[in-house]
Amino acid sequence: MPKDNTLNKVLVIGSGPIIIGQAAEFDYAGSQACRALREEGLQVVLMNSNPATIMTDADMADRIYIEPLNVEFATRVIEKERPDGLLPTLGGQTGLNLAIQLSEAGVLEKYKVRLLGTPLDAIRKAEDREEFRTLMRAIGEPVPESWIITHENQLTEPAASGIWPLIVRPAYTLGGTGGGIAHNREELYEIARRGLTLSMRHQVMVERYLAGWKEIEYEVMRDANDTAITVCNMENFDPMGVHTGDSIVIAPSQTLTDKEYQMLRTASLKIIRELGIEGGCNVQLSLDPNSFAYYIIEVNPRVSRSSALASKATGYPIARVAAKIAVGLRLDEIENAVTKRTLACFEPALDYCVVKIPRWPFDKFTSADKRITTQMKATGEVMAIDRTFESAFMKAIRSLEIGVYSLTNKTANLLSDMELEEAVRVPNDERIWAIAEAFRRGMAVEEVHGLSAVDPWFLRKLAAMVQLEMKLKTNGRALARLVKDEQAEELEQNHPLAVRLLREAKTIGYPDRMLAEFAEVPEMKLRAVRIRLGIVPAYKMVDTCAAEFEAATPYFYSCAEQEDES
Amino acid sequence: MKCILVLENGAVFQGESLGAAGTTNGELVFNTGMTGYQEILSDPSYAGQIVTFTYPLIGNYGINPQDHESRRIQVEGLVVRNSVDTPSNWRAETSLHQYLKENDIVGVQGIDTRAVTRALRTQGVMMSTITTEETAEAALLRLQNTPPYASRDMNQVVTTTEVYLWNRSSNAPLPIAPDAPRTETKRIALLDCGVKYNILRSLAQYECECVVYPCTATADEIMKCKPDGIVLSPGPGDPAHLGYVVNTVKQLIEKKPLLGICLGNQILGCAFGSKTYKLKFGHRGSNHPVKDLSTGRVYITSQNHGYAVDPDGLKDGMEVAYLNLNDGTVEGLRHKQLPVFSIQYHPEASPGPADSAYFFHEFIQSLK
Known part of the structure; x- marks a missing residue:
């Protein structure tokens, strides 16, 4: 079905001030939606109280109201602008709650404003715990x-x-x-x-409480014609019990067989269909690490915090597509904005690994409780893309800007063995460094798994990284000799061990800064030798399709590979 | 151990050995699925091919005893970025590397698989070799004298040698006497050009038993088991070699409801006057959008094919029913009157989405 022609003017509600759990991701979603709607020739009226947003820029909408996000002010805006439709699912929980209140107060009915996209009824069914559980039982999807x-x-x-x-x-x-x-x-x-x-x-x-179970998320989309797709899935590094906003997240999942991946995918699609969502939706599931048993944990019937991550991790613009669906377009009528050759109706294939690490404000609030639980505490997050888990992980650590550049951080090193065990066992902002330190002190993967319940897949990767780090440290002198021999002709032949180590370190994304520290040489010198050896990053494209089709959007990440595409 | 991947166009990629040491040849293709390497390795449709996995971490969840799609590894070799030798999954019994080694399959890791994929996308699939034994020059010379992929009838290699039975209690083929009574309410005759076990498992879920015939079986032999319906399996290779199967199928049309899957779609197309042609780099992955022309609904499908049906020439009531949204190629056929239909993708999934499983249901409904 083409765009709904009875629509001319659409009201978009933003998400208001930035708070934990609702940060810039909703400005990102809202801006994308405004652009997507205007592309369809619609007039956009925008309402948001937060001036520090892109969506409130003069050229993002036709009319912008910087007003409190409450029924009173929204009613006035509706009265004045008389929009034909209201798009409630892109302004996070704030936007959604205001839309629900406007509907309940009869404002939407009075001014003949249609709610676009997912019907309110579907939103209620997803958000009301009891209705949701009844529905899940009715369709045979397990809930705890x-x-x-x-x-x-x-x-x-x-x-x-x-x-x-x-x-x-x-x-x-x-x-x-x-x-x-x-x-x-x-x-x-x-x-x-x-x-x-x-x-x-x-x-x-x-x-x-499903202690030790895997936490997996699916980002799904559905249009009014009942075509439904998954944009991506994500696996939490931290098992159940840590809010996904506070969890290290990896996309796509790493420890699921195809049978498990498809089982959870099928469940997610069944749910989005049953709820009747028209747009984006996020489904959180919990999977037993020792059987096919799973539970549905939660459904967010809107563009959510994870949607921004999923969009950037895959190149698939969830908010843009959700906005187009809301005004009547079908998934197969929307262009894939990355390839410009294929349609939005497909599932992205990643040929890289994505790691998200939350950024907590504990450096500013030193007396706050640093334990991480089901209540989100992170105020931000970083995402890194690379061809291996190790290098994506290392890149993400460096992006945190907390003065830590690798798996070594000074606080973890100073912990007593007892304190270290506690830091591995109880989720906290420095757990990854505590885990690395535990490996350094000789703890086995099984022990760390026993304490943390983190999947052995991740732990073995971290253990191997620590092992390489120790090897680099013990061979610091060999690295130093290589760097001092900088001008020599046959570097590779004269320093085979150091060159091999350097290459190995770079494949897992070990930074020059740390290598230079181990070798006790200036970082710039080490870098110069590395470049002379031709150990330089290549840049690969995020194209939504694992290179199957040519892509037009220049969105790149660095990696230790042969072919450069930038 | 050092290992190289050499392409027919002379491109050489340096890597490390994965699985067995040695040398292997095959048509180099790529699969974009992010999960499902075990199913892919054991899928008979990959016979004669070396598979490049575009997802860089392969081996993450190991190899388990349940997810094999045939009795052995079918690929000629594999190309990966990173082989993960420390798998983690409750069903994993061995690692990818061990499994390949035990089964004497030559692979290569540490390859810039995205560069390989881009080469195949722009230049088309081509013959290739993986070797731990030869220099690049020697390998290329040998490769240039290797018969091309399309020159062989691979179906006679992968098909079953004996007729066998598969029902709900099967984990593997069961022997069957020619006139054995039924063990389930419905009986399907399946013509095996390279069947995947999950097709048999899926049909068994609908209380159907399958009697599986070698691809050389005649129409009379097949009808002897008194089937309610007939399934044409997927399989490897150029369908142009399969004139004998097309003839068999022509004799079966109008006798019983017919379902063609993948290669089965191409065979049915040929039986109704069409021809097939080779796609530049094929469709291999778990994310292909296919549109059902009757409802406008789109399904995400699991695909694995290098040839497609040319819609021109289709006759006698057969018409195109499904199209691929990426490139507009034919993804399924449906007869206007007869219960004869086929799809180019995989309703049995394994690997890939189960969105098209309803196809089996539709087929069962058509059985009288």
Whole structure:
């Protein structure tokens, strides 16, 4: 179906001020949507209270209102502008909540404003825990045992169920504010009380906590013609219990066989179809590391925080496509903006590995509790792309800008063995360095897995990286000799070990700065020798299709490879 | 151990040995799936080919005993960026490297597989060799004297030698007597040009047993098992070699409902007057969008084919029913009156999405 011709003017609601769980990703989504709508010849009216956004730039929309995001002000804007449609699913939870309130207050009906994209009913079904669980049971998708609590009297049932630990999540809050894991009756009451106060609907969910299970996410899209695709899947480094916003995330999943990947993909598509979502949706699932058992954890029936990551990880512009779907286009009527030759109706094939690491503000709030739980604490994130997990991981660490350049950080080195075990066991902002330090002190992968429940796949990669780091350290002198011999003719023949190590270090993305430190030579000198040896990065393109088709958008990442495409 | 990949056009890629040491030849193709290497390695449609995996980390979840798609590894060799020798998955029993080594399959790792893929995309698939034994010059010289992929009838290599049975209790082919009674409510005769086990597993889920025939079986032999329907399997190679299968199929049309999968689609196309042609670099991956022309709905499909049906020349009531959205090629045929239909992609998935599994259901519905 082509674009809906009864639409001329569309109101887009932004996400307001930046808060934890709702940061610049929604400005990114909203800006993309504004552009996508104007491409279709629509007039865009934008409402947002945050001036530090691209979407409020004069040329992003036809009319921009910098006003409080509440019913009163939104009503006035609607009254004045008389938009034909309202796009609620791109402004995060704030935009969505305001749209729901406008609908409930009868404002949309009064001014004949149609909600575009996913119907409100679908949003309610996804966001209301009880309705969602009933629906999942009806379609045979498993959900963990849980209880909806609206008054603390109701806590007696979960407390008596014998299921521990339990996870407490408040309904309709951002980034899981006010949630937590309860190991006993006292903790359950404490966390649930706090959650009830914070929830917009005075509602919390208490649920079986799937300790040690894998956490996997799928980003899915569906159009009004019921064509549905997955944009990508992502695997959390941290098992269940850490908010995905606080988890290190890898795309695509690494430890799932095709059978598992497809099983969870099929479940995600079944859910988006059953809910009747028209646009983007994020499905979080939990997979038993020892069987095919899985549970559906949560569905975000809108462009979500993870959508920005998924878009940049794959090259697939989720918000843009979601906006086009909302005004009536089908997935096979939307161009793939990266290749310009294929359509938005396909699933991206990655030929690289993506690592996201959250950035926490604990350097500014030194007295804050640095433990990482189900309530998101990260204020930002970095993403890195490379051809190997190791180099993407190393690149992401350097991008954090916390003065750490590798798997060595000084705080972890200073911990006692007991403290180190604790830092490996309890998720915290410095856990990856604690894990590396544990390997340095001779702990086995199995032990670290026993403490952290992090999948052995990731741990073995980190252990191998630590091993190479130690090899580089012990061979610092060989590296130094190579660097001092800088002017010699036959570098490779005269320093075979050092050159081999240098190459190996670069394949896993070990930075010059650290190599220079091990060799006790100036970084610039080491770099010069490396360049003379021809050990330089190549740049590859993110093209959504693993080079199967020619791509037009110059979006690149560096890697230790042969062919340069930049 | 050093190992090289040499392409017919003279390009040489330096890497490290993966799996067995030695030398292997085959048509070099690429697959863009991010999971499913075990299924791909054991898919008979890859016979005669060396597969480049575009996803750089291969071996992540090891090899398990359940996900084989035939009785052995079928690829001639494989090309990967990074072979992961420390797999992690609850079903993994061995690593990719060990598995290849035990089965004497030559592979190469440490290759810029994206560069290889780009070469194949721009110049088309070509013959190649992987060797740990020869110099690049010697390998290229030998490669230039190797018969091309399309010169061989690979189907007679991969097909079953004996008729066999597959039902719900099967983990592997079961022997069957020519006049054995049914073990399930419905019986399918399957003409094996290179079948994947998951086609048999999928049909068994619908309470269908399959009697699997060698691709050289005659129409009379096939009808002897009194099937309710007939399935034409996928398989490797240039369908132009398969005149004998096309003749068999012509005799089966109108006898029983017919479902063609992949190569089966090409064979049915040929039986209805069409010809096939070679695609520049084929369709191999788990993300190909296919449009159902009757509903406008699009499905993400698992594909593995190097040839396509030319829609010109289709006659006697056969028409194009599915198209590939990437390049507009024919992805399926449907007869206007008869219960005869075929798809160029893989409803059995393994690897890839299960979106088209409904096809089996439709086929079963057409059985009387």
